[in-house]
Amino acid sequence: xxxxxxxxxxxxxxxxxxxxxxxxxxxxxxxxxxxxxxxxxxxxxxxxxxxxxxxxxxxxxxxxxxxxxxxxxxxxxxxxxxxxxxxxxxxxxxxxxxxxxxxxxxxxxxxxxxxxxxxxxxxxxxxxxxxxxxxxxxxxxxxxxxxxxxxxxxxxxxxxxxxxxxxxxxxxxxxxxxxxxxxxxxxxxxxxxxxxxxxx
Numbered sequence: 615x616x617x618x619x620x621x622x623x624x625x626x627x628x629x630x631x632x633x634x635x636x637x638x639x640x641x642x643x644x645x646x647x648x649x650x651x652x653x654x655x656x657x658x659x660x661x662x663x664x665x666x667x668x669x670x671x672x673x674x675x676x677x678x679x680x681x682x683x684x685x686x687x688x689x690x691x692x693x694x695x696x697x698x699x700x701x702x703x704x705x706x707x708x709x710x711x712x713x714x715x716x717x718x719x720x721x722x723x724x725x726x727x728x729x730x731x732x733x734x735x736x737x738x739x740x741x742x743x744x745x746x747x748x749x750x751x752x753x754x755x756x757x758x759x760x761x762x763x764x765x766x767x768x769x770x771x772x773x774x775x776x777x778x779x780x781x782x783x784x785x786x787x788x789x790x791x792x793x794x795x796x797x798x799x800x801x802x803x804x805x806x807x808x809x810x811x812x813x814x
Contacts (some may be wrong), residue, residue: 617752617771621700622764627742630692631784634660634713637689641715644686656720662687662694663711663788665731671806672813676729679791679799681710697788700738700764704790709735711788713742718782722775730802734795737769740786746779 634640641658661684669680687694693713701708709731716722727737739759741748747758753771767773777783791799 615755615757617755617768617773618750618757619766620759620763621738621766623762625740625762625764627762630696630742630786633690633692634784640689653723653725656716657722658715658717660686660690660713661711662690662697662713662786663708665710669803671803671810673806674729676727676731677802677806679709679731679734679803681708693786696740696786700788701790705793706736706790707793707796709789709791711786714785714787716775716777716783716785718777718780720777722773724772724774726772727769732769732789734799735789735791736766738764738766738788738790740764740788742786743782743784744777744779745781746777748775748783748785749778750775 640660644659644661663681664684665675665678666680666682670678683694690713693711697708697711700706739748739750741759741761741763744759744761747760749756749758750767750773751757752767752769752773757765759765
């Protein structure tokens with residue numbers, strides 16, 4: 615397959631699910647994703663890492679490389695440790711991350727993740743809960759990802775997802791900046807900073 619690659623299998627998922635269940639109204643704390651991104655309107659999200667607004671430098675959000683742990687991420691130490699472990703294993707830098715719930719019968723509509731941020735990064739899905747297997751399509755390829763699996767996929771292709779099961783589908787979704795792209799990201803940020811200073 616060109617657009618999907620399975621990285622790990624047999625990851626114990628219940629501890630992560632317990633961690634989410636221990637947080638009161640976990641899915642209701644942040645609704646920006648479904649409120650502002652039309653193709654994601656049927657999904658719920660718990661932000662773990664987000665962009666640094668102080669580093670916008672006049673750029674669109676999709677072009678901002680810098681990210682940080684959210685305040686609420688302290689409630690999810692297992693999820694944080696997992697992402698850090700994968701980043702270390704792949705010699706990559708942490709970028710944006712979230713836990714996403716796609717309720718039964720809901721979908722993520724076809725789209726491409728456009729922008730400089732996405733061009734330089736890999737997108738990963740760790741499947742925490744998916745009783746029917748998580749159907750996903752990227753380009754002309756379709757797969758079903760199973761609970762306890764970690765996948766990379768190419769989100770620069772048109773992609774979509776549908777929960778055709780009868781229970782919530784829950785993934786940890788995160789981006790990683792490969793070592794060979796660090797310099798490009800740093801240069802892009804510095805160029806944006808200098809442009810902002812020149813325009814001031």
